[in-house]
Amino acid sequence: MSMVKLTIDGCEVEVQPGSTVIQAVRAMGADVPHYCWHPGLSVSGNCRICLVEVEGMPTVQISCNLGVRDGMVVHTQSAKARAARKDVMELLLINHPLDCPICDQAGECKLQEYSFEFGSDGSRFAFPKVHKQKHVRFSEKVTFDAERCILCTRCVRFLDEVAGADELDIVNRGDRNEIAVARGGELESPYQMNVIDVCPVGALTSTDFRFKSRVWFLKQTRSVCPGCSRGCNVTVGARWNRLLRLVPAENAAVNRWWMCDDGRFTYKAVAAGERLGAPLVRRGGALEETTWDEALAAAVDGLRKCGVDLVGVISARLTNEEIHLAASVLDEVGARARGHVSRTCAQDDLLRTGDGNPNAAGAALMGVPAGVPSLDGAKGAFLCGDDLDGDAAALAALDGLEFVLYAGTHETATMRRAHVVLPGVTSFEKDGSFTNVDGRVQRVQSVVAAPGDALPDWK
Amino acid sequence: MAYVKVKRRELTFAERMYLPAIMKGMALTFKHFVGVGGRKGVTLQYPDEKWELPAFYRGVPSLVKDTAGREKCVACSLCEFVCPPRAISIIPREIEGVVEKAPEVFDIDMLRCIFCGYCEEVCPEEAIFMSKEYEVCGETREELVFDKTRLYEIGSTLGPDGGTPDAEKKWERLSREQSAQGLGED
Numbered sequence: 001m002s003m004v005k006l007t008i009d010g011c012e013v014e015v016q017p018g019s020t021v022i023q024a025v026r027a028m029g030a031d032v033p034h035y036c037w038h039p040g041l042s043v044s045g046n047c048r049i050c051l052v053e054v055e056g057m058p059t060v061q062i063s064c065n066l067g068v069r070d071g072m073v074v075h076t077q078s079a080k081a082r083a084a085r086k087d088v089m090e091l092l093l094i095n096h097p098l099d100c101p102i103c104d105q106a107g108e109c110k111l112q113e114y115s116f117e118f119g120s121d122g123s124r125f126a127f128p129k130v131h132k133q134k135h136v137r138f139s140e141k142v143t144f145d146a147e148r149c150i151l152c153t154r155c156v157r158f159l160d161e162v163a164g165a166d167e168l169d170i171v172n173r174g175d176r177n178e179i180a181v182a183r184g185g186e187l188e189s190p191y192q193m194n195v196i197d198v199c200p201v202g203a204l205t206s207t208d209f210r211f212k213s214r215v216w217f218l219k220q221t222r223s224v225c226p227g228c229s230r231g232c233n234v235t236v237g238a239r240w241n242r243l244l245r246l247v248p249a250e251n252a253a254v255n256r257w258w259m260c261d262d263g264r265f266t267y268k269a270v271a272a273g274e275r276l277g278a279p280l281v282r283r284g285g286a287l288e289e290t291t292w293d294e295a296l297a298a299a300v301d302g303l304r305k306c307g308v309d310l311v312g313v314i315s316a317r318l319t320n321e322e323i324h325l326a327a328s329v330l331d332e333v334g335a336r337a338r339g340h341v342s343r344t345c346a347q348d349d350l351l352r353t354g355d356g357n358p359n360a361a362g363a364a365l366m367g368v369p370a371g372v373p374s375l376d377g378a379k380g381a382f383l384c385g386d387d388l389d390g391d392a393a394a395l396a397a398l399d400g401l402e403f404v405l406y407a408g409t410h411e412t413a414t415m416r417r418a419h420v421v422l423p424g425v426t427s428f429e430k431d432g433s434f435t436n437v438d439g440r441v442q443r444v445q446s447v448v449a450a451p452g453d454a455l456p457d458w459k
Numbered sequence: 460m461a462y463v464k465v466k467r468r469e470l471t472f473a474e475r476m477y478l479p480a481i482m483k484g485m486a487l488t489f490k491h492f493v494g495v496g497g498r499k500g501v502t503l504q505y506p507d508e509k510w511e512l513p514a515f516y517r518g519v520p521s522l523v524k525d526t527a528g529r530e531k532c533v534a535c536s537l538c539e540f541v542c543p544p545r546a547i548s549i550i551p552r553e554i555e556g557v558v559e560k561a562p563e564v565f566d567i568d569m570l571r572c573i574f575c576g577y578c579e580e581v582c583p584e585e586a587i588f589m590s591k592e593y594e595v596c597g598e599t600r601e602e603l604v605f606d607k608t609r610l611y612e613i614g615s616t617l618g619p620d621g622g623t624p625d626a627e628k629k630w631e632r633l634s635r636e637q638s639a640q641g642l643g644e645d
Contacts, residue, residue: 100535100583101533101535101537101560101583101584102533102534102535102558102559102560106535128636128639129636130640131636131637131640131642132642133642134557134559135559210553211534211551211552211553211559211560212551213536213551214535214536214540216540217536217539217540
């Protein structure tokens, strides 16, 4: 099909027929202010902020719902368009509370941004503002503030179109319009927290992240979610060397703009439980803290003694680089079997794959199959990144071994059975790469510092 | 640029002697010494006597409560953000009522504070004021990190609302407006 040629702000752009003006503007690298329009959702056209001037048309038009036409001449920054947006801003802010000091969205709020660009410094509205319910529980994960809502319906459309759960809708009429959970219940969708991200204002906020920190203080790092083998791209927010939230980062080829709620909470495991901070070596029945040099010497010694009677468990939660190195250690010693602990998670057609190992594909490619190899007849075991806590029989089998080397992040029952313990770090504390379920290799970046002397397994 | 040579005036003999100027200066010193012509000593006998501070004086930053004794600070962290030496650290918490947020921890490191007053200027809730307190001393570094209790203590010297009470309180206004429209406190 031939492309459509139009002129936007003096630049000639070619786009696919059937595109809208806002898509054409974004295709050329610019943007038009928008609230209700979202690249991943259907067009709703209710916020009216994306007004542009089109030559030959009597009034300003909403660019999100205006199809491109050959020879169209669009002005996104003309005085007429800007004046129209200013008026829209004023109307949107008539009943908007001045909540910015207590609102979590402040700093990444579209209302603030466009108000800065088009808004006036005061309100001409002389009457009391309409007040609505604040602090409404939509579920244990999502908190709603009706006053702040601009009724763009992005959340309604997300749940309906993407998550396939028709759980939110608009109720009441006129200035009493409000978003409400359908049938008076609570949100149940496993993707419900995406409504927090699509919400352009502070109406929907995360109960977990609520009031934890202002967003402008967060150190934001692009990384990959360690929750399942999909490998959703995420932006990790951290402060005071603590992980505070995970939000999806756009990647059209993997997760588009979304991620599941389970993935958002994977950061909690990092600070949960007892983290290992120093290498440990078993001396006279008890594990004692030692230096890396001594622990590594003891580890090498133990592995060599086991030789072919060594069994390796290399976690598919490790990065490609770590799996490769751990596998080479097993090759060097001549270990007889290797594998990784399989993990399951919820599965659906949207994102969740059902495989709880973020690097299962990478492990398989490097010759580490799923499933823990039998420990029968083995003399030693090298557990790298995986523990056997979920498997009582395997755990008991560890007791009978002459040598157990454990490289992991947390204190576990497995770790207490080891002879040498090397403290490792989680995927939020190291650099490396994961291979996702489709074979895409994606970079993982360190966000926070690891406790004590713990080092990534490749160091 | 062209140079302009400035011709200096030649000094007179008396000026070159220096003595007349010295005598003039000594005479002024003597006048202050004996208090001739109503001049009094300018020395302030600190700490028995204290300086009367001007209204614009910027002392230790302090937190104030409103006339009903409620914390005005909503932990928006703007002062923390604007603070040039990063002396302020705040950890927010959620509270019950029409105002949903308050500080859990509000520390000002007085070793860092430069008394610039930006925090007072930026505060959207008029909760932080520069007090007239200027005697900041301690024996350890920890002592000089003023916590919330200490900051409210200093702020209480200014009176509720920082000495300039609001005609209409935020809490009351919000509660009144909300209940008028049939909404609960929450």
